[in-house]
Amino acid sequence: xxxxxxxxxxxxxxxxxxxxxxxxxxxxxxxxxxxxxxxxxxxxxxxxxxxxxxxxxxxxxxxxxxxxxxxxxxxxxxxxxxxxxxxxxxxxxxxxxxxxxxxxxxxxxxxxxxxxxxxxxxxxxx
Amino acid sequence: xxxxxxxxxxxxxxxxxxxxxxxxxxxxxxxxxxxxxxxxxxxxxxxxxxxxxxxxxxxxxxxxxxxxxxxxxxxxxxxxxxxxxxxxxxxxxxxxxxxxxxxxxxxxxxxxxxxxxxxxxxxxxxxxxxxxxxxxxxxxxxxxxxxxxxxxxxxxxxxxxxxxxxxxxxxxxxxxxxxxxxxxxxxxxxxxxxxxxxxxxxxxxxxxxxxxxxxxxxxxxxxxxxxxxxxxxxxxxxxxxxxxxxxxxxxxxxxxxxxxxxxxxxxxxxxxxxxxxxxxxxxxxxxxxxxxxxxxxxxxxxxxxxxxxxxxxxxxxxxxxxxxxxxxxxxxxxxxxxxxxxxxxxxxxxxxxxxxxxxxxxxxxxxxxxxxxxxxxxxxxxxxxxxxxxxxxxxxxxxxxxxxxxxxxxxxxxxxxxxxxxxxxxxxxxxxxxxxxxxxxxxxxxxxxxxxxxxxxxxxxxxxxxxxxxxxxxxxxxxxxxxxxxxx
Numbered sequence: 265x266x267x268x269x270x271x272x273x274x275x276x277x278x279x280x281x282x283x284x285x286x287x288x289x290x291x292x293x294x295x296x297x298x299x300x301x302x303x304x305x306x307x308x309x310x311x312x313x314x315x316x317x318x319x320x321x322x323x324x325x326x327x328x329x330x331x332x333x334x335x336x337x338x339x340x341x342x343x344x345x346x347x348x349x350x351x352x353x354x355x356x357x358x359x360x361x362x363x364x365x366x367x368x369x370x371x372x373x374x375x376x377x378x379x380x381x382x383x384x385x386x387x388x389x390x
Numbered sequence: 391x392x393x394x395x396x397x398x399x400x401x402x403x404x405x406x407x408x409x410x411x412x413x414x415x416x417x418x419x420x421x422x423x424x425x426x427x428x429x430x431x432x433x434x435x436x437x438x439x440x441x442x443x444x445x446x447x448x449x450x451x452x453x454x455x456x457x458x459x460x461x462x463x464x465x466x467x468x469x470x471x472x473x474x475x476x477x478x479x480x481x482x483x484x485x486x487x488x489x490x491x492x493x494x495x496x497x498x499x500x501x502x503x504x505x506x507x508x509x510x511x512x513x514x515x516x517x518x519x520x521x522x523x524x525x526x527x528x529x530x531x532x533x534x535x536x537x538x539x540x541x542x543x544x545x546x547x548x549x550x551x552x553x554x555x556x557x558x559x560x561x562x563x564x565x566x567x568x569x570x571x572x573x574x575x576x577x578x579x580x581x582x583x584x585x586x587x588x589x590x591x592x593x594x595x596x597x598x599x600x601x602x603x604x605x606x607x608x609x610x611x612x613x614x615x616x617x618x619x620x621x622x623x624x625x626x627x628x629x630x631x632x633x634x635x636x637x638x639x640x641x642x643x644x645x646x647x648x649x650x651x652x653x654x655x656x657x658x659x660x661x662x663x664x665x666x667x668x669x670x671x672x673x674x675x676x677x678x679x680x681x682x683x684x685x686x687x688x689x690x691x692x693x694x695x696x697x698x699x700x701x702x703x704x705x706x707x708x709x710x711x712x713x714x715x716x717x718x719x720x721x722x723x724x725x726x727x728x729x730x731x732x733x734x735x736x737x738x739x740x741x742x743x744x745x746x747x748x749x750x751x752x753x754x755x756x757x758x759x760x761x762x763x764x765x766x767x768x769x770x771x772x773x774x775x776x777x778x779x780x781x782x783x784x785x786x787x788x789x790x791x792x793x794x795x796x797x798x799x800x801x802x803x804x805x806x807x808x809x810x811x812x813x814x815x816x817x818x819x820x821x822x823x824x825x826x827x828x829x830x831x832x833x834x835x836x837x838x839x840x841x842x843x844x845x846x847x848x849x850x851x852x853x854x855x856x857x858x859x860x861x862x863x864x865x866x867x868x869x870x871x872x873x874x875x876x877x878x
Binding site for chain 2: 286287289291292293294344355373375376377
């Protein structure tokens, strides 16, 4: 038993080290790493599991839906709309349920590829 | 220079010349040039070579970006250093491809093979290549990290990663992402579809030629055909290219006898055709002569691919109420969305510095790398230099600029490595061989003075066939075998 635990421990260290070698930042045309994007931009409000429905930074009483397991295509479409595409006064990004401002900042720098990847990730959260 | 290549090029040139009933020698005479002068630009290569005295200066030099600027700089450094320790970080195997030829490909004059060159054929002896992309910069510790996670340290850093083509900022083209000029660019071409083209990528220039033929045929069949051309609201590489493709389309339409059915319209974001008044006037005259329409202060912000409509942000100013304090009328800026239907749309995309630079301490707020415009040294990190399209130098982003910059950079870096004063200065020279027709070029040369600075004793605002010869036959070997070996 001890041996198995030890092996697992080493395995997980190996994994962390491998991940650590691959730095990631959003919007740099890197191969999307959706888990990191989610952790950086989404998890503080939506929770690591995608089930969080309120955020201490918002006024009390504001709640939103769980996003874990939502439809991938719908997620991608909605995030893209929140992001907006054009830096122009003529195009305002989506402001669904009043979340426009809250959703614009975390999505602004994402590429379409990154949005597609993170939508798939959220859709796969259980 | 590759002798076989020279020979084949010269025989092509002779064929072109004989069409005009002229020998090569006569052509050279007209240009007022010796053969070597025509092929090497204005200065003799051998004279420059003699001046270089190698030094023993030591230091690890890392060059980020192995395009024309980075690779020419690497080559010239090897000519200056006895023991060069130079590493180039460049992920693209075709990074040294000849971008000025993309206009020629788009007009069906050259094939794609004529402009594709392999990075590894142009790596100077003694220079190492890391096939990766530098992504995270730590200039305080003279370190950077690549996409694959490799940490690279340096004593001296040269930033030459060029620009990215920002198609994703146009509504309707978000999925195109940001592209580089070489590479397969499949995603970009898919997003553009079959009525929007751009010569700003090498594959895109091939597709532009296919599209151009299709719509010239349409015009020839008697159908009124609208060709729309854009110029964005950011600095771009080769500011002449958006106009060259208009002139080449015009030329091909005339050749096909289809010009009267075609409407060519240029929507530039700026309020002039060229920053130098003399060249601006010349271009306006050319547009008038050729019946090409233009509307200033229009920036492309949206495309509707299905209905073939381009939306521009159109800007103008109106006279406002009297201001009793300033004793003048106020000026009120106005703008509105303008929808323009097209058959073929040519996009010159907005261009930005790679975002990793803007996010690091090396970039300015807009991403460009702030350098002294004359010495090319970074304004904060004195062991860092920048050259080419990504450098914040208020001058055209062209290979012609790089041709003057890389020698300045190398002289200054070698001086710095030897603890000497940096004395070389970039005088702001650049050149735009503006193709005005198949067979004529206006050679627009200028510098910080914003005045024409012609290399030849000829009126620089006149379109000349002899400059076409230079563009079509001489500039590529000068670039590929002269600059990339650090000599021209």
